[in-house]
Amino acid sequence: MSVPAGTLRKLAAEYGTPLYVYDLDEARAAHAELAGSVPAGSRIYYSLKANPFPPLVGVLLDAGARAEVCSRGELETALAAGAPARRCLYTGPAKTETELAHALARGVRVFSVDSPTDLARLGLCARQAGARAKAILRLNPSAYPRGAGLAMGGAPSQFGADVAWVRDRPERFRADGVELVGYHVYVGTNIDDADRLMDWFELAVDAVRHAQEALRLNVEIVDLGGGFGHPYARPGDRPAWSGLARRLAGLLARLPGAAASPARGGPVVAFESGRYLAGGSGTLVLRVQDVKHSKDTRFVIADGGVNVLGGMQGLRRVPPIMAEPLPLRAAVPAGDGRQDDDGDAVLAGPLCTALDLLNQRARLRGAAPGDLLAVPNVGAYGLTAALVAFLGRDAPAEVAVDTGGVRAALRLETAYRPVQAAPSGVNGSPTGDRATGERAETR
Ligand SMILES: *Cc1c(COP(=O)(O)O)cnc(C)c1O
Numbered sequence: 001m002s003v004p005a006g007t008l009r010k011l012a013a014e015y016g017t018p019l020y021v022y023d024l025d026e027a028r029a030a031h032a033e034l035a036g037s038v039p040a041g042s043r044i045y046y047s048l049k050a051n052p053f054p055p056l057v058g059v060l061l062d063a064g065a066r067a068e069v070c071s072r073g074e075l076e077t078a079l080a081a082g083a084p085a086r087r088c089l090y091t092g093p094a095k096t097e098t099e100l101a102h103a104l105a106r107g108v109r110v111f112s113v114d115s116p117t118d119l120a121r122l123g124l125c126a127r128q129a130g131a132r133a134k135a136i137l138r139l140n141p142s143a144y145p146r147g148a149g150l151a152m153g154g155a156p157s158q159f160g161a162d163v164a165w166v167r168d169r170p171e172r173f174r175a176d177g178v179e180l181v182g183y184h185v186y187v188g189t190n191i192d193d194a195d196r197l198m199d200w201f202e203l204a205v206d207a208v209r210h211a212q213e214a215l216r217l218n219v220e221i222v223d224l225g226g227g228f229g230h231p232y233a234r235p236g237d238r239p240a241w242s243g244l245a246r247r248l249a250g251l252l253a254r255l256p257g258a259a260a261s262p263a264r265g266g267p268v269v270a271f272e273s274g275r276y277l278a279g280g281s282g283t284l285v286l287r288v289q290d291v292k293h294s295k296d297t298r299f300v301i302a303d304g305g306v307n308v309l310g311g312m313q314g315l316r317r318v319p320p321i322m323a324e325p326l327p328l329r330a331a332v333p334a335g336d337g338r339q340d341d342d343g344d345a346v347l348a349g350p351l352c353t354a355l356d357l358l359n360q361r362a363r364l365r366g367a368a369p370g371d372l373l374a375v376p377n378v379g380a381y382g383l384t385a386a387l388v389a390f391l392g393r394d395a396p397a398e399v400a401v402d403t404g405g406v407r408a409a410l411r412l413e414t415a416y417r418p419v420q421a422a423p424s425g426v427n428g429s430p431t432g433d434r435a436t437g438e439r440a441e442t443r
Pocket of ligand 1: 049189227
């Protein structure tokens with residue numbers, strides 16, 4: 001936790017709790033470390049999914065990252081933070097005509113496509129927009145490395161196209177209006193050592209080689225994804241990827257068209273990260289509202305729970321939430337009446353559901369109402385991955401600090417607004433068939 005406890009206490013007094021505090025310098029440092037851990041000249045995308053907080057996106061863009069977006073909202077955030085549209089990568093397995101048309105109108109030209117239908121739909125929208133779009137084809141590799149846990153590929157997946165499908169039906173992977181210029185593989189996630197990361201990258205490069213044997217593209221971009229891990233909601237440092245750049249350089253020599261730096265006409269190699277770039281920058285400050293015993297269990301009840309953190313654990317996109325907050329206490333005077341309660345406590349949030357737990361076994365010795373708790377390493381998959389609209393509590397303030405103090409303080413709003421019905425058929429009409437001129441792809 002790079003923001004000093006005294007600063008967190010002061011900010012909590014000024015902005016109230018729950019409160020997210022982001023250290024922008026920490027995000028810059030993470031970007032520099034990642035850039036130094038992959039071969040020189042590699043492109044790094046910041047996945048806004050991890051955290052779209054505008055000041056954070058802004059510093060990562062300034063540091064040299066490009067934006068990887070998968071919704072209209074993320075795209076607008078990236079553009080407002082200064083991302084040139086031509087440098088954005090637009091991804092996602094169910095892009096609609098409406099969002100493709102919007103992205104093209106805003107100037108996005110590079111998309112990751114997940115299937116022939118997706119490719120054809122992009123081609124149709126590009127022709128309608130009078131634009132020349134490029135696409136990289138997301139691949140689902142045919143195998144996992146041994147010992148892999150959660151992953152988005154290698155097993156049946158809604159993401160990408162199976163390499164076997166590409167090899168069986170290569171003619172399906174072209175469309176008017178869009179040029180396929182490379183490949184995209186994103187499989188492992190939250191991996192914290194270089195050996196395992198290399199296992200995944202080898203698998204990704206194999207998938208690219210096998211697809212390329214069938215498609216024979218003019219490869220401009222190979223996006224190998226990422227999976228760069230980071231501690232979540234507990235103390236700990238960013239993993240160091242020692243030796244990764246050198247090992248990757250060896251692996252990349254096996255890419256189609258490689259031998260080859262981009263300068264000599266070889267493909268640009270890209271990596272993506274949300275968690276590693278943003279994770280360490282964020283701290284969540286909570287205030288203890290109550291402490292009580294039920295049966296033989298001590299409950300510490302804070303003013304923020306799964307409405308502000310960890311709501312996505314059910315989706316297994318974040319590690320199970322076992323927040324290890326640090327007490328932000330000024331020196332505790334002796335004999336202040338605190339029970340010296342050494343046992344573990346259940347750390348609960350304020351929601352009216354028994355599921356609102358941040359840790360079933362938190363070490364919160366002597367916690368008392370009014371205490372502040374700081375949950376470190378929640379710069380990625382924090383607020384926007386939480387159940388922020390559940391139970392109608394205000395979203396917490398989010399504050400960006402930098403050398404020189406508070407850079408920005410913002411609050412996300414969720415609110416009901418009236419909607420106008422569109423003339424029928426404008427929104428949500430089934431477009432897959434129209435786009436491809438075919439029934440859904442059967443294998
Ligand atoms: C979620 C996602 C990322 C970011 O993953 P992290 O674990 O946050 O680095 C990158 N690329 C794609 C396609 C994703 O879906």
